[in-house]
Amino acid sequence: MGDKLKVAIAAGGTAGHINPALALAEELVSRGHEVHFYGQATRLEATLVPQAGFPFTPLDLTGFDRSRPWTLFTSLWKMSRAEKSLSREFAAGSAPDVAIGFGAYIEMPLINCCVRHKIPTLVHEQNSVPGLANKSSAHKVKSVCVSLPVAIDAFKGKVGAGTQIIVTGNPVRKSVINARRDEGRRAFGVPDDARLLLVFGGSLGARHLNQGVVALKDELLSREDLYVIHSTGKGEYDSVVSSLALTDEEAARWQVMPYIDRMGEALAAADLVLSRSGASSVAEIAALGTPSMLIPYPLATADHQTTNARYLVDAGAAIMLPDDDIDTPAFRSDLLALVDGADRRAQMAAAAKGLGQDRAAAALADQVESAAGLGD
Structure with a gap:
């Protein structure tokens, strides 16, 4: 041998x-x-x-x-x-x-x-x-x-x-691990000094998550340095685009796409991730050390997405909210607190990196x- x-x-x-x-x-x-x-x-x-x-x-x-x-x-x-x-x-x-x-x-x-x-x-x-x-x-x-x-x-x-x-x-994969913030920012046209929120839920179970983010459009865009990259899932793209009804000026800061081909660059560029908690998503978020707010898909077998999310939550690298809470004030307050909380995000990023993913x-x-x- x-x-x-x-x-x-x-x-x-x-x-x-x-x-x-x-x-x-x-x-x-x-x-x-x-x-x-x-x-x-x-x-x-x-x-x-x-x-x-x-x-x-x-x-x-x-x-x-x-x-x-x-x-x-x-x-x-x-x-x-x-x-x-x-x-x-x-x-x-x-x-x-x-x-x-x-x-x-x-x-x-x-x-x-x-x-x-x-x-x-x-x-x-x-x-x-x-x-x-x-x-x-x-x-x-x-x-x-x-x-x-x-x-x-x-x-x-x-x-x-x-x-x-x-x-x-x-x-x-190495293409994710080796991604760099500056390269990701250039790839998605996001200024170096801007805040970037990355949203993705996959094609399965993304509808409720998409609806929750769309409802916060005006508050998110009121932060003039905030950019959003929003992957809707293929089945939800047209509905999200219609619901957002972005003007040309708004669309310059809110990119909507059905799927992200360059997830490594997107994660490296992001200051905060809002996503479901599938196994690969959790692994990639941890590997890049990106702070996250996780909304487990509630119909996953044996509720395994909640267990997946606890891996990051227990390490201090993420917060988790049940899907039912998307329609409550908790979703808005928790998300905006992280968007505005640079020190908290820095602590979460360090905790994620410490997992050695x-x-x-x-x-x-x-x-x-x-x-x-x-x-x-």
């Missing part, structure tokens, strides 16, 4: 699974290792992984829909077929030295196949509440790596006798190398 590893990564479905996997891949390649991705041809990974320059092999899988029990048979049949395909590939000389899954069901044939071939395996859990795939794989793998300490308890009783549970943090990719890469026997 030597010091150069062949690492297989299974990640797919959503950017929340894929981007941490890409961050790990970047770190592994920087250490001289070789990385190969597995995913589905019809999902987001088939676009994002090749765009990032990594080899990608599609696997034909379908998930199990609990509301349609008969889909279990098709799912299991395709899972078995995918495992056999991987076994043939490995037997032909393409076996990895180590494999890691990032929580979507696409990981299961890879993990199962590697376990049968005695190839060391790991899984990484991005959220505070583990998904079904990682809970199902946990007893088979050498290490379960989690983003948040609170996730440790969720895996107890589900891991094998020799399985380690290790907190690594949630890897963030920018080192998560390296910590996870260390675990991959350890599982493969490097350094033993």
